[in-house]
Amino acid sequence: MKKCYFDHVATNPLHPEVLDAMMPYFREEFGNPLSVYEYGVTAKNAIEEARGKVAGLINSKPSEIIFTSSGAEANNFALRGIAIARQNDGKHLIVSRVEHHSVLNSARFLEKSGFTVTYIPVDKKGFVDPDTVRKAITKETILISVTHASSEVGTIEPLKDIVKVARERNITVHSDAVATTGNIPVDVKDLGVDLLSMAAHQFYGPKGAGGIYIRQGLRIAPLIYGGIQESGRRAGTENVPAIVGMGKAAEMAGAEMQSRIEYLRPLRDRIIYVMSGIKNVYLTGGDKENRLPGHASFCVEFIEGEAMLLLLASKGIFSASGSACSSKALKASPVLLSMGIPSGLAQGSIVFSLGTGNTPEDIDYLLNEFQLVIKRLREISPYAQGWGDKEGGA
Numbered sequence: 001m002k003k004c005y006f007d008h009v010a011t012n013p014l015h016p017e018v019l020d021a022m023m024p025y026f027r028e029e030f031g032n033p034l035s036v037y038e039y040g041v042t043a044k045n046a047i048e049e050a051r052g053k054v055a056g057l058i059n060s061k062p063s064e065i066i067f068t069s070s071g072a073e074a075n076n077f078a079l080r081g082i083a084i085a086r087q088n089d090g091k092h093l094i095v096s097r098v099e100h101h102s103v104l105n106s107a108r109f110l111e112k113s114g115f116t117v118t119y120i121p122v123d124k125k126g127f128v129d130p131d132t133v134r135k136a137i138t139k140e141t142i143l144i145s146v147t148h149a150s151s152e153v154g155t156i157e158p159l160k161d162i163v164k165v166a167r168e169r170n171i172t173v174h175s176d177a178v179a180t181t182g183n184i185p186v187d188v189k190d191l192g193v194d195l196l197s198m199a200a201h202q203f204y205g206p207k208g209a210g211g212i213y214i215r216q217g218l219r220i221a222p223l224i225y226g227g228i229q230e231s232g233r234r235a236g237t238e239n240v241p242a243i244v245g246m247g248k249a250a251e252m253a254g255a256e257m258q259s260r261i262e263y264l265r266p267l268r269d270r271i272i273y274v275m276s277g278i279k280n281v282y283l284t285g286g287d288k289e290n291r292l293p294g295h296a297s298f299c300v301e302f303i304e305g306e307a308m309l310l311l312l313a314s315k316g317i318f319s320a321s322g323s324a325c326s327s328k329a330l331k332a333s334p335v336l337l338s339m340g341i342p343s344g345l346a347q348g349s350i351v352f353s354l355g356t357g358n359t360p361e362d363i364d365y366l367l368n369e370f371q372l373v374i375k376r377l378r379e380i381s382p383y384a385q386g387w388g389d390k391e392g393g394a
Helices: 016-025 038-058 071-085 101-112 130-136 159-167 240-275 305-314 334-338 360-379
Strands: 065-068 092-096 116-120 141-145 172-176 195-199 210-214 281-283 295-300 349-353
Touching: 016 240, 038 065, 038 195, 038 240, 065 071, 071 101, 071 141, 071 172, 071 195, 071 210, 092 101, 101 116, 116 130, 130 159, 141 159, 159 172, 240 281, 240 295, 240 360, 305 349, 305 360
Parallel strands: 092 116, 092 141, 141 172, 172 195
Antiparallel strands: 065 210, 195 210, 281 295, 295 349
16 A cells, blocks of 8 residues: 655654764764763764754854753743743743643643743734734743744744844743754744754654754753753753764755755645645645745544544555644644634644655645545535534534
8 A cells, every 4th residue: 555654744754864874873982972081072072063063054053052852842941941040030921822732831830830921822824923922021021932833734933023022122032943943944043032942853853852042141940950961951961873863964954955845845835726626625824935845734624633634544644633742632723723713623624744755646646535535524424414513513
């Protein structure tokens, strides 16, 4: 059976050249980077080389990159670290409603710890309005966290405009750039952010490797205490193979980014063109110019997302419904609800995210089989036949 993977926002296959770069550090070069002898020095040098490559990808200084175990850890570090470090300046945070759970749950943790959080809405395409951010600011506001792009609906946020608002009041800005780093140009100097989260597996690097950009001079409290690793900001023996892999993946992403984008966009656009022509199928998220290059997401009326996923998987087509961390919850996506999409329609969400391994033939296969899946499910859907409350969903 033909197999087509369309869930690259969940994770990506490890690039063969990344694996080759990692292999020596599992066995031959196994040293602890804190050791002062040859094995340790070799490992430490490998980490610093990787740090330089990651810094190059986002136009930062190597010293501004701290390695983490994941994008989720980086998000926790940003919110909790800044909240603790700046609590004497104020105890109010602003977070968008379309953030990843690692941001939202960190914010909820801080609420239980005496901080207040304003969760700002988005428009029907998932965009955060900078004016809404401005109106939410109080004299207590110390941090604004807005994602660079939503992995669920593909919308690329107006981050530079949000940063301008924050600068008027000397407020720290964090952005979860897990979906964008390595996939579209990310320049921390141009964006103006103070902190930025990333994850290697989103650009063909290994799982278990992430990072956070922390602007030089910014005060932040550690999330993990212990030794002096990562300039004393993130304790624990470094995962040298994964860090080396992240560095190699970053180097390749920087070199190949434009060609990857130019390859993916026509494939994405074909999916959007064909699916948008089907009755009661609605594109979610921003337009093509403000959308991730390999991302196409829809809500299909009268059908549940889980049913679509299962039938597509039976045909060897693997995609997602809602975010990767919440699709098993069997409830409407909070991101879609925050965009004003009715609950019943939001339960029919489907996300196709493409990678460099997808071919035009894969797209043809997807479009043919997906239309058959929609037809089959609507034939057995009571809501498609006019029974029941369509707004409530199944």
